[in-house]
Amino acid sequence: MNSVDVSDLPVEDGVREVLRKRGIVTLNPVQSEAIEKGLLEGKRLLLTSPTGSGKTLIAELGIISHLRRGGARAIYVTPLRALTSEKYNTFKDWELLNFKVGITSGDYDTDDAFLSRYDIVVTTYEKLDSLWRHGPKWLKEADYFVLDEFHYLNDGKRGPVVESVAVRAKRRNLLALSATISNSRDIASWLNAEPVTTNWRPVPLKEGILVADKRIAVTYSDGTSVQLKGTDGILAYTRKVVGEGGQVLVFRNSRKMAETTAWKIAELEFNLKKKEIEELASRLEEVEDAGSSEKSDLIELLRKGVAFHHAGLSKGLRDVIEDGFRRRLIKVITATPTLAAGVNLPARAVVVGDIYRFNRKILGYQEEISVMEYKQMSGRAGRPGFDSEGEAVIVVRNKRDAERVAKKYILSPPEPLESKLGNESAFYSFLLGLASEDATEESVRSMTNEVFLDKEIVKTYVENGILWLRENGFFGEGVKLTKFGRKVADLYINPFTAKTIKDVLSMSGPENCDIPYLHMLALTPDGPLASIGKAEEEDLLDSSPCATFMEVPDEEEEAYQYFSALKIALVVHDWIEEVEEDAILSKYGLGSGDLRSIVETMDWLTYSGYQVSLALDWESHAEIMLKLNKRVSDGVKEELLDLVRVPGVGRKRGRLLYENGLRKPEDLIMDPGKVKSLLGDKIGERIVKEAARIIGGVL
DNA sequence: GGTTGGTTATTTTAGACAGCATGTC
């Protein structure tokens, strides 16, 4: 059986109907193989295959057949919120068969109860890990787990959460989906699943090495080669592909490089659909959460058919760019690795511009990217339905590198997946999570035997961890959580974050300034990172309105982290002092996406600081952090807190209304005319309505 | 004295998950 015909599938007509609507007549070889291996009978599988080989459909068929066999609920887990909503939208198709699909992640609500209405719930690893600590009934009923992008197990930061989710999902039925890995047998046997490995792709991939030495040439792994004209390899190659009607995705190892590469490519002349591009440009101009210089740069590039794409850009900007590329208006995107791991955005050709990446931990040391990372990037090559063949090229400096690089990235299998649970921070957090759902020490210990990490190492971490959690007040008797421990588990903060908050606040009286609190929170393991320059450190100290709880450390690495946290504190301080967004961005050299993510994290941490203080009965600290949290959420001074409760009123409109004498939601209702004159008829009316609603319809 | 232009030394460097409260999922 090589490719199963949909009409031959042993499924109900409704399933065939959904597939037919999507235009699927025949299942591809990967999908067919999964079915052959027992997918529809609920067989546990670990499926490893290249990006874009149709794994999502396999998961859908697995889920539907599971539910039809009498399964209670299926959970689909991904590592990214963007993927979660992408899958959610896809799965909506199954509502045709009356399956209810729900979604939850940090982007959405936290009210778990309503999730019991759904047959399929799409979520992230962290969210699921967090939900498990509360143990809602609907989650206990869940009996089928799809673990998507399972190779995230290998990620230093996120991997431990993937592992901890897998440990629990293992007790139920599961389906794990992963990019190609070299130890799928080991992983599969750990998951009690059968490994299914294929290398099939929807569009064949041609891989090559681009040497930009004296002459520019691409040497493909099939032995063929092409000479290109010019001095810059990336430019020459891009010109060729776009000239032949294709699109190119160029990956670079820094934001700056992505941007300068974009400007260079913009000097090439492409054939463009001017009218549509202008429409796209005006859509980009309308994006609200972006900086003005980001917009003007991108619009200028857009008119040349080029855009850059990295995490410094806000979600809104990235959405417009991705859409423009999908519609083939944008010919070239130059990007950092964001685009390799995120949503599906294929191009005819992928250029891997750098195989080295800076590693802060060892000064001056350049790490070579992993084979897996290369596969993630090259896997974006080839648009199904548009390109008969995808092409990925790696840029190297000279002939000598070419051979070595080709051997490593094109001809060798990717690295094996390893457990990343082997550190105190990750393991103690894992232990706290286990204890919070299952209170006996014996059951916690037995669960720790289910991890992928080496058993001898596990033993040590379990003993030390239980001791540490007890000594630091998370556990009381056995592994029973204290009030403090319970709170920390619920907040989903790292136990070391909680310990920092506890230790620092226990030694300090309440401070009449935001900075020490923000700095302390930013300095925890959960705090956001800011890159700081050598010359920046002194400025930071000078511009801080007051002192931090701690002194500047002597040791270099610690001092760096101190200053990084100080920068975060100052950024957030400006944010809640209502400094203009553009001013914050240029003052600190941030992108709109950076600011968003800093605020988001500090929002969560200030709330956590507030809750931890409450749990420890430190009321004066708690009061300060509650106020801080509310101000961080909306980016306003205290006096605006009442106004911004009204949906649609943020820091800008709030300030405008306030300065014009409208200081409470009630004031808006009393003088709707003034609101409309300040904000415009349409928005004004909506806001007055919202104001009326939140104060309970009192008019 | 100030500007310009070229060379050398120094500096910089990817990403993105989580709580809660309300009211669309």
Add this chain to the structure above:
DNA sequence: CTAAAATAACCAACC
């Protein structure tokens, strides 16, 4: 341990 580009600093020639 396996880098490369941007930028700052420096210096000499010139108006």
